[in-house]
Amino acid sequence: MTHDAAAAPPGDDAAHGAAPDRTAQDPATRDGGAQQGAHRIDAHCHLWRLARGDYGWLTGEDSGDALAPIRRDFELADLAAVTRRAGIHRAVAVQAAPTVEETYFLLRFARETPLVAGVVGWADLSAPDAAATIAALAADPALKGLRPMLQDLPEDDWITRRPTAAALAAMKAAALRFDALVMPRHLAPLLRFLTAHPDLPAIIDHAAKPALAAPPGDPRHALWRAGMAALGRETGARVKLSGLLTEMPPVTSAAEAAALLRPLLADLLEWFGPSRIVWGSDWPVLTLAAPYALWDETTTLLLADLSPDNRAAIQGANAARFYGLEDAP
Ligand SMILES: [Zn+2]
Numbered sequence: 001m002t003h004d005a006a007a008a009p010p011g012d013d014a015a016h017g018a019a020p021d022r023t024a025q026d027p028a029t030r031d032g033g034a035q036q037g038a039h040r041i042d043a044h045c046h047l048w049r050l051a052r053g054d055y056g057w058l059t060g061e062d063s064g065d066a067l068a069p070i071r072r073d074f075e076l077a078d079l080a081a082v083t084r085r086a087g088i089h090r091a092v093a094v095q096a097a098p099t100v101e102e103t104y105f106l107l108r109f110a111r112e113t114p115l116v117a118g119v120v121g122w123a124d125l126s127a128p129d130a131a132a133t134i135a136a137l138a139a140d141p142a143l144k145g146l147r148p149m150l151q152d153l154p155e156d157d158w159i160t161r162r163p164t165a166a167a168l169a170a171m172k173a174a175a176l177r178f179d180a181l182v183m184p185r186h187l188a189p190l191l192r193f194l195t196a197h198p199d200l201p202a203i204i205d206h207a208a209k210p211a212l213a214a215p216p217g218d219p220r221h222a223l224w225r226a227g228m229a230a231l232g233r234e235t236g237a238r239v240k241l242s243g244l245l246t247e248m249p250p251v252t253s254a255a256e257a258a259a260l261l262r263p264l265l266a267d268l269l270e271w272f273g274p275s276r277i278v279w280g281s282d283w284p285v286l287t288l289a290a291p292y293a294l295w296d297e298t299t300t301l302l303l304a305d306l307s308p309d310n311r312a313a314i315q316g317a318n319a320a321r322f323y324g325l326e327d328a329p
Contacts, residue, residue: 039312041117042083042091043319044205044242044280047109049073054097057152066288074284076109076116082283082292083115090117090316092280092323094179094205098122098149103137110142117325118144120179123167130167138174144323145177147205150186157189160196171200177323178202180237183209184220187227194235203322204231206243206282207268212260213249225267232271238322239272241265241299241314242280245289254297257290265302274310278318 048055050073058067083091093106093116103121110116119142123133137143150159159180171178178200180190187208194202208228211220231237244261251257268277279299283292290298303311319325 039316039320040086040088040090041279041316041319041325042088042281042283043278043323044094044240045079045083045091045283046096046285047074047076047079047093047106047116048096049075049105052097052102052105054099054102056097057149058096069288070284076113079283080113080115086292086296089115090325091115092118092120092144092319092325094120095122095147095149098124098152100133100137103143107137107140107142110140116142118142118323120145120147120177122147122149124148125163125167125171127167128164130164131170134167134170134174134176138170138176143174143176144325145179145203146171147179147181149181151181151183151209156185157192159186159193160189168197168200172197175324180204180208181206184211184223184227187223187231191227191230191234194231194237198236201238201322202235203238203240203278204228205240206247207239207241207264209243209247210264212244212247212264228267229271232268232273232276236276237272238276238278238318239268240278240280241268242278243282243285245295245298246282246285248289250289254294254301257294257298258301261298261302274306274313275318277314278322279315280319 048058050059050071057063058071079091083089093109095102095106100121100123103119103123106116106119106121110119121137121143123130123137123146125146125148127133134146148159155161180202182190182204194200208224210224211218214220228239244264245251245257248257248260251260281292281295286292286295303314306314
């Protein structure tokens with residue numbers, strides 16, 4: 001079991017906020033630039049097989065034409081091809097269906113290949129038997145965390161109201177992390193939840209999907225800024241630099257995308273610091289906006305001004321530490 005690594009006191013980070021970066025002291029990143037390629041990790045991708053039948057958001061009546069390009073199977077071989085081309089040999093597979101069956105489906109890939117270095121699965125945290133379900137799932141050391149599909153749930157404050165105390169205790173007992181799939185409207189409840197559970201290591205997927213395509217007066221901008229600044233300052237939460245191209249107006253080049261994202265990265269660096277930002281792709285959802293290589297190139301440009309240590313941390317070492325991933329084979 002490697003859960004202990006990330007269970008290390010989230011409150012410690014909270015206390016430091018976005019203050020001086022300690023990444024340089026982290027042995028995992030001390031070798032920085034020279035080893036950078038070897039340590040890269042995609043902290044957020046999906047694998048799915050439609051015939052399994054539980055991907056309602058993707059195949060249901062309301063799923064819409066916009067998702068048509070990804071309404072097909074995405075298998076291990078597909079993931080291996082795109083990551084290998086980017087020189088990435090480890091990835092975290094994240095749940096895409098609200099069923100424990102899908103989590104077991106993903107855990108099988110982790111047994112098959114070192115490419116799937118960890119799994120973020122799903123369990124109904126509001127179910128009366130949640131604690132037993134979570135303990136059973138967590139018996140597999142490849143399970144690193146759980147992700148309720150908060151963005152699809154009818155209550156924006158579901159996370160503060162519905163999970164049972166036993167479910168949260170079971171997550172903590174198994175040293176599981178919590179992946180927050182949220183939009184700006186969920187950030188205030190998320191802050192209340194994480195403040196109440198400082199011993200539950202958390203990561204905010206896709207930087208909480210800022211409304212990058214919306215006009216300046218859109219109320220989501222203020223919600224996002226206030227919410228993320230507070231989460232950075234007052235909690236130990238990490239944030240994923242992932243899934244952002246699908247939230248933006250269409251771009252034609254990595255340079256254009258990087259220019260649009262530069263202010264956002266500056267905000268995340270100020271609020272979370274380089275030791276709490278974790279790179280991921282959100283492949284294959286990413287491909288609705290751009291190929292894997294374009295996102296990789298975009299973020300390479302975006303991170304170019306950082307020190308080699310901080311770049312290596314964001315592109316892999318932070319993910320390894322947070323999710324407690326085994327060393328690269
Ligand atoms: Zn995703």
